[in-house]
Amino acid sequence: MYYETEKNDHGLPYNPIKACVVPRPIGWITSVNADGLVNAAPYSFFNILSYSPPYVLFSGGGHTEDRKDKDTVANVRSTGEFVYNMATWDQREQMNNTGLIVDRTLSELAETGLETLPSTLVAPPRIKGAPVHLECKLHEIVNLPGHDAMSTHSAVFGVVVGVHIADDAITGDGIFDVARYKPLSRLGYKDYAWTDESVIFQMEKRAPEEDFGKPKQAAE
Numbered sequence: 001m002y003y004e005t006e007k008n009d010h011g012l013p014y015n016p017i018k019a020c021v022v023p024r025p026i027g028w029i030t031s032v033n034a035d036g037l038v039n040a041a042p043y044s045f046f047n048i049l050s051y052s053p054p055y056v057l058f059s060g061g062g063h064t065e066d067r068k069d070k071d072t073v074a075n076v077r078s079t080g081e082f083v084y085n086m087a088t089w090d091q092r093e094q095m096n097n098t099g100l101i102v103d104r105t106l107s108e109l110a111e112t113g114l115e116t117l118p119s120t121l122v123a124p125p126r127i128k129g130a131p132v133h134l135e136c137k138l139h140e141i142v143n144l145p146g147h148d149a150m151s152t153h154s155a156v157f158g159v160v161v162g163v164h165i166a167d168d169a170i171t172g173d174g175i176f177d178v179a180r181y182k183p184l185s186r187l188g189y190k191d192y193a194w195t196d197e198s199v200i201f202q203m204e205k206r207a208p209e210e211d212f213g214k215p216k217q218a219a220e
């Protein structure tokens with residue numbers, strides 16, 4: 001099949017686009033508003049973009065026709081800080097519930113019974129139980145025009161200034177055993193996936209000369 005996004009003429013019962021780029025890591029973002037109220041929400045338009053220093057990106061759609069920003073985006077606009085918390089299988093229900101609360105005067109953390117840990121370099125706290133926390137400072141917010149207010153997105157770029165990794169997930173060889181905590185990712189529709197050891201495999205990096213089709217030199 002083929003369709004054009006301007007026409008949205010896919011002819012399917014549901015728009016398939018979110019199932020076309022999978023799995024998407026879930027950025028479970030904590031932020032605070034100007035009064036210090038803590039906010040948490042999941043964002044699957046999320047990824048890491050570089051590593052030295054690391055930059056991350058999440059993208060928030062319109063809230064309602066009259067309320068432009070989602071709370072997380074509004075908070076980052078006003079305070080310039082946020083924390084990425086890795087969402088895992090064990091905390092899947094709480095993660096999902098933090099995405100359902102839209103009352104700006106409520107803290108999703110208190111409402112869902114999540115505990116927090118203080119951050120080191122930024123004001124938003126970390127979600128206890130998440131095996132990775134990335135403390136981030138705002139780099140830039142880019143407006144992504146949509147077909148309407150709800151589909152207009154704000155792409156929030158942050159630079160990571162502090163990294164926490166659960167000690168019990170670091171192996172004796174100094175490797176972060178990411179499968180231990182079963183990180184969640186988002187597929188299309190209502191589908192999610194987790195990563196565990198059963199789906200992980202290794203491939204050797206190819207030598208640069210092979211990439212250009214040159215035969216590898218025989219070892220001397």
Ligand SMILES: Cc1cc2nc3c(=O)[nH]c(=O)nc-3n(C[C@H](O)[C@H](O)[C@H](O)COP(=O)(O)O)c2cc1C
Nearest residue numbers: 041042043044045059060061070071072096099101
């Ligand atoms: C797994 C998951 C992923 C989500 N990803 C996004 C996303 O990438 N962008 C977005 O605007 N909303 C996303 N949502 C919806 C928001 O989490 C939801 O609108 C939430 O209420 C926003 O909270 P906030 O206003 O406190 O930021 C997602 C929800 C779930 C459950």
